[in-house]
Amino acid sequence: MTYPTVMHHGAINGVTGSCHQLQMTGSSSILIDCGLFQGEEAHSQSPGISFSLVGIKALVITHVHADHVGRLPYLLAAGFKGPILCSQPSAKLLPLILEDAFKLEVSREPKTIERYLQRVSQQIIALPFDHWFSIEQTETLHLRIRLQRAGHILGSAYVECDLKYLKTGLARRIVFSGDLGAPHTPFLPAPKSPESADVLILESTYGDRFHENRLTRQERLERAIDKALSDHGTLLIPAFSLGRTQELLYEIEDILHRKTLSESVRPAPADNQCLPITWPKVPVILDSPLASRLTKVYRELEDYWNAEAKIRLGNGRKPLHFGQLITVDSHAQHMQTVNYLASTGRPAIVIAGGGMCSSGRIVNYLKAMLTDKRHNVLFTGYQAKGTLGALIQKYGPSGGFVELKGERCMIRAGVSTLGGYSAHADQKDLLNFVSGMSQWPEEIRLVHGEEQARRALATELLSLYRAQNKRVDVLVPSDVKPLLGSKLRSS
Structure with a gap:
């Protein structure tokens, strides 16, 4: 197997269960999110952890919605003891989300909940936005990550992963979008594109549509x-x-x-007038x-x-x-x-x-x-x-x-x-996220979307690249071939 590579443990046949594994070497990897399956996907997918935890150095959380963190109790129960990295706002919100999930999925016994939350708090490392954090630094591999504002909910981030293989000189930047927000969202500035990416793991929830104004x-x-x-x-x-x-x-x-x-400047109604x-x-x-x-x-x-x-x-x-x-x-x-x-x-x-x-x-x-x-x-x-x-x-x-x-x-x-309230970027926003980079990705994997949305976004991405005479492989992962997916190419 050639490294680095990305394996998908969710959000490849629908919009829930986000969980992606960046395999840096045969013995070293990190997880990006560990979310619950919801809706129809919950009936066909187990919330348990079906992949090996050997060599997983850290869990990086893009944001604290259940479809991105809801499997964390199962991950901890399976023996994960590594750091849980997230933004500073997410670090404040995460314990509340996990407490609620734990009560629903595991136990309502107060002492059990307290022990669980204490364990989680010991593993959380809160990271500021726009700062590099080193996860692995050996004689052969350097890995650092940076969280950037994603504009989806408070604390949401996309993750830039910089890998350097010292013996071969290979350097790769892999970006995980998490859930990207749309412009004009209360509280939040709109997300800005990363400077560059070699590989982009891109959400596609609204890849086939445009939001209302x-x-x-x-x-x-x-x-x-x-x-x-x-x-x-x-x-x-x-x-x-x-x-x-x-x-x-x-x-x-x-x-x-x-x-x-406006009510304060209206004339008062007559005494006998009954108003709704x-x-x-x-x-x-x-x-x-x-x-x-x-x-x-x-x-x-x-x-x-x-x-x-x-x-x-x-x-x-x-x-x-x-x-x-x-x-x-x-x-x-x-x-x-x-x-x-x-x-x-x-x-x-x-x-x-x-x-x-x-x-x-x-x-x-x-x-x-x-x-x-x-x-x-x-x-x-x-x-x-x-x-x-x-x-x-x-x-x-x-x-x-x-x-x-x-x-x-x-x-x-x-x-x-009521349209216009989606916290997700629409097709135009997703295309702008890619085209806003100085160096466009040479590979884009579309996740977190229904098949129709992923296919529609793939078509538009290929057209975007062709118009600029650029080359890209667009992959639509599936549970049949989670490592390769379906490849579409612009050349």
């Missing part, structure tokens, strides 16, 4: 909430606890800020204990926010801690809130976990309210095949049904999807 997405969110208020019901927004929840709160706070200012609930009075309910804890950490990490967000703070605003925000913690409070909103139809905005509706507190809201036409469900993120969210998206507009906790549930609530 992100600059007008807040207007579309405002219209969706206006519709929910006019229907005299609750707007249910399934959201991932990390990233999407904080973005939505940030956007809703800005709308509330404007609406409150207005924006400045609508409660915004965050029903996810994990999201609440993560949002608190987001507030503590304001040094990593972008300039726009810092200006709001400087003006005395609280983008993640505003007055109308209500957090629901205990299960009893959660069920009380579900029953109250379902029975009264009181207008409210509910942001609840989880993002694809396959688990989390959003399921109880859906079971109680999906059959009531007063309510609305708004999707703002990707729904993987086979998830409850994808089924509601598919059958909701036509008045179909879904199975919820073993019971048929007719979909009478309004169902809509």
Whole structure:
């Protein structure tokens, strides 16, 4: 076998389970991410570790979403004792994500959880962005990595790996994109391309499509909430606890800020005039204990926010801690809130976990309210095949049904999807990430995408290279040939 090479242990037939192994020599390697399989992939893929840990020097984490870190409990259980390298913000967020995963997958016994988290904290090494860190330095091999902002969620990074083989003089730079963000994301600056790469492992989640205008997405969110208020019901927004929840709160706070200012200059209604609930009075309910804890950490990490967000703070605003925000913690409070909103139809905005509706507190809201036409469900993120969210998206507009906790549930609530909120780069952004390099990669491997998205992006990459008279091998890995994949060439 020729080194270096990359082996893929996930995210090669879909968008979840990211786990890639950079094999530097026959006895030395590092892992990039170790994520859970979700949706349909979870039914066919075991979360256990099926590859050897011998010679793995470190785990490098691009960001702390479950599909990139969710298999970490299994990795530790399999005997991994090496360092866990991640950005400084990710080091703050990771223990919360792992605690939640451990409770779901392993044990809820407090002492067991405490021992587990202590072990994790001892293995985490927090790295600043844009600084080189040496992992291996022997007489034959030097390996150093650098984390650069990826713009996906707070703390997200792409990983530059510089390898130098001292005996042969070979030098290679291999870049793992992780999940790349799109421009105009709250809190985060847009990602910048690396200077160069010989090999690029590139995500392709939205490799076959373009996002709706992100600059007008807040207007579309405002219209969706206006519709929910006019229907005299609750707007249910399934959201991932990390990233999407904080973005939505940030956007809703800005709308509330404007609406409150406009309401303050309106003439008061006549005493006998009955008006529907207005924006400045609508409660915004965050029903996810994990999201609440993560949002608190987001507030503590304001040094990593972008300039726009810092200006709001400087003006005395609280983008993640505003007055109308209500957090629901205990299960009893959660069920009380579900029953109250379902029975009264009181207008409210509910942001609840989880993002694809396959688990989390959003399921109880859906079971109680999906059959009531007063309510609305708004999707703002990707729904993987086979998830409850994808089924509601598919059958909701036509008045179909879904199975919820073993019971048929007719979909009478309004169902809509709001584009422009994806935390992933679209096809144009991904192409710009490549073309923005001074030295373009000679090999690109497309991962973390459905087959259609990977194929479409491969076609566009080949066209991009041909237009510049450059040569590239584009590989689309598969579980049949994980080392080679399907090769497409521009020459």
